[in-house]
Amino acid sequence: MNDPRYTKLARLLVQYSLRVKPGDHVLLDMIDVPDAMTVALMRAVRAARATPVVEVRHSRVTREILRGTNPRHAGLLRDLELARMKKMQGYIAIRGADNMNENADVSSDCLALYARITRPVLNWRVNKTRWCVLRWPTPSLAQAANMSTEAFEDFYFDVCTMDYRKMARAMIPLHRRMQNADRVHIKSPGTDLSFSIKGIGAKMCEGLLNIPDGEVFSCPVKNSVNGVIQFNTPTIYAGTKFENVRLEFREGRIIQATSSNTKKLNAILDTDAGARYVGEFALGFNPHILNPMCDILFDEKIAGSLHFTPGQAYEICGNGNRSAIHWDMVLIQRRDWGGGEIWFDGELIRKDGLFLPKDLQPLNPDRLK
Secondary structure, eight states, X not given: OOOHHHHHHHHIIIIIISOOOTTOEEEEEEESOOHHHXXXXXXXXXXXXXXXXXXXXXXXXXXXXHHTOOHHHHHHHHXXXXXXXXXXXXXXXXXXXXXXXXXXXXXXXXXXXXXXXXXXXXXXXXXXXXXXXXXXXXHHHHHHTTOOHHHHHHHHHHHHTSOHHHHHHHHHHHHHXXXXXXXXXXXXXXXXEEEEOTTTOOEEESSXXXXXXXXXXXXXXXXXOEEEEEOOSOEEETTEEEOSOEEEEETTEEEEEEOTTHHHHHHHHTSSGGGGSEEEEEEEXXXXXXXXXXXXXXXTTBTTXXXXXXXXXXXXXXXXXXXXXXXXXXXXXXXXGTOOEEEETTEEEEETTEEOSGGGGGGSHHHHX
């Protein structure tokens, strides 16, 4: 029996997020996802008179692939997957996992090698296709959110199928301000960070690239970042959990990094030269997402949050930084998380997670729900 929520989500992804056109080829990358959801997506793509191409993956198998990879193996997969990706106009990935730490025992060397060699596939997908990536509500994700499986499933479908058109309209003034801003100053407990976003531009994220969504991102001028940022949410990278991440910057570069696993943190930041520079800065404001669950597609959208990203910059609104990593780290500035301030060119834009200027107040949770 089909769950009508699957059909609703599939139609949102195909019709709104990707805006699939007749004749498109759409790659459906399904990782630990129920077959019924895959079928719902296939039918939605066909209803748009496009062609679905299906890849079914399993996280335990992927772990074994990564454990045994080498340059020849990774290069072969890169060539095969890049050839396929070049034939696609659209890409939808739904990523489930029974164990979000499945890759915890894969060596950093293997992860870095695979990411570096296969990077052209990701670059082509991000820059040359219409794409959307989302998670699947597994018991593992529900556990991370401290929710029952049923309650989390209800939350997931509510937040993933909210009125993103309304959100998009409310984002426009923030987008305009970030496009025109120069100096950014972030203050929070343990954080005093400044940088420039002059000339970089900004991008609204209103349910077209990620579901759930709710952010506007830009990027620091590469050598402009100075100061310290102390993140107050845990983050998972390649199956390893890090807490209390603290980064110190000088002229754009991370000169000191500490966390609950400082050694592995620095090993990841030493993947390549670009890993110690920042590739993204964003403000999150999804009113339904309030607390971290160690899943970045949710955590980076938390109401009253920001994220700062060591590694690869996007081509759009980017600073030219190149790296095999792109690691979003989240700081929540609501009062119940210690508070904080964001300033643009000397104007206080957000305090304790709430936007202050009149034109930005529609992004506050009481107005956006």
